[in-house]
Amino acid sequence: xxxxxxxxxxxxxxxxxxxxxxxxxxxxxxxxxxxxxxxxxxxxxxxxxxxxxxxxxxxxxxxxxxxxxxxxxxxxxxxxxxxxxxxxxxxxxxxxxxxxxxxxxxxxxxxxxxxxxxxxxxxxxxxxxxxxxxxxxxxxxxxxxxxxxxxxxxxxxxxxxxxxxxxxxxxxxxxxxxxxxxxxxxxxxxxxxxxxxxxxxxxxxxxxxxxxxxxxxxxxxxxxxxxxxxxxxxxxxxxxxxxxxxxxxxxxxxxxxxxxxxxxxxxxxxxxxxxxxxxxxxxxxxxxxxxxxxxxxxxxxxxxxxxxxxxxxxxxxxxxxxxxxx
Ligand code: MN
Ligand code: MN
Numbered sequence: 001x002x003x004x005x006x007x008x009x010x011x012x013x014x015x016x017x018x019x020x021x022x023x024x025x026x027x028x029x030x031x032x033x034x035x036x037x038x039x040x041x042x043x044x045x046x047x048x049x050x051x052x053x054x055x056x057x058x059x060x061x062x063x064x065x066x067x068x069x070x071x072x073x074x075x076x077x078x079x080x081x082x083x084x085x086x087x088x089x090x091x092x093x094x095x096x097x098x099x100x101x102x103x104x105x106x107x108x109x110x111x112x113x114x115x116x117x118x119x120x121x122x123x124x125x126x127x128x129x130x131x132x133x134x135x136x137x138x139x140x141x142x143x144x145x146x147x148x149x150x151x152x153x154x155x156x157x158x159x160x161x162x163x164x165x166x167x168x169x170x171x172x173x174x175x176x177x178x179x180x181x182x183x184x185x186x187x188x189x190x191x192x193x194x195x196x197x198x199x200x201x202x203x204x205x206x207x208x209x210x211x212x213x214x215x216x217x218x219x220x221x222x223x224x225x226x227x228x229x230x231x232x233x234x235x236x237x238x239x240x241x242x243x244x245x246x247x248x249x250x251x252x253x254x255x256x257x258x259x260x261x262x263x264x265x266x267x268x269x270x271x272x273x274x275x276x277x278x279x280x281x282x283x284x285x286x287x288x289x290x291x292x293x294x295x296x297x298x299x300x301x302x303x304x305x306x307x308x309x310x311x312x313x314x315x316x317x318x319x320x321x322x323x324x325x326x
């Protein structure tokens with residue numbers, strides 16, 4: 001434990017000083033040096049409306065200097081449980097969607113091959129598709145079931161095509177992930193779905209595949225504790241990914257995002273929902289759709305990176321459990 005990488009404390013170097021890395025951790029370029037790698041994916045080529053999420057990782061690194069070492073409720077200290085570090089950014093090609101999916105996928109395949117668990121900062125939500133291509137258990141890995149997912153979002157992101165049959169946008173990643181056998185729809189729960197539809201049956205595909213879609217109306221009817229219980233029931237004990245789109249939050253708290261929808265949950269509610277996922281077999285996570293140009297105050301990035309901190313504490317416990325440290 002004593003040789004695990006540690007963040008720079010704000011009591012030693014002021015928060016605004018020195019080079020900004022995620023959570024003020026050391027930067028590593030070799031994923032084998034860490035057990036949890038925090039990665040930026042500065043790419044928003046899948047965006048269908050307001051762009052800017054390519055600038056998310058840099059601002060989130062900056063605002064992550066607010067994070068300290070011990071979770072104030074659970075008392076989890078992630079840097080005592082697992083080797084954590086900033087792995088820099090995934091390579092991207094801002095001029096090519098196809099090439100970016102290729103590059104991002106290869107980067108996460110390398111991370112997965114090193115036995116490292118990724119926690120990523122987007123980027124738009126299409127980045128989760130190449131991340132899943134990199135980390136989802138393959139048929140050759142003992143025939144394990146594909147990933148389950150706890151998905152926070154205003155949108156189901158299971159639309160089929162845009163702009164005349166085009167299959168890859170930030171509105172389609174989870175339909176592609178199911179089609180590609182990466183994501184088990186029956187072990188997928190979506191929390192906070194809302195917003196007007198293109199067609200009456202827009203969200204039917206997800207339900208037909210077996211996804212548990214908790215609309216924002218049902219969320220407010222059930223309350224946090226029952227939504228946690230339902231989410232845990234859906235994903236069960238198998239390997240599970242956490243994907244957090246900041247537009248699941250009410251845009252009053254996270255206005256800097258590409259596709260805002262009013263009437264979402266508060267950051268505090270989201271924190272409680274995430275804490276409710278302790279003990280699951282979590283194998284990765286992301287926070288996506290933070291678009292700094294639409295919130296120059298940095299508040300959306302602060303909210304986003306605080307959700308990353310919550311997920312990091314969950315991942316550290318999951319890694320420590322798998323390593324027999326807990
Ligand atoms: Mn999304
Ligand atoms: Mn969304």
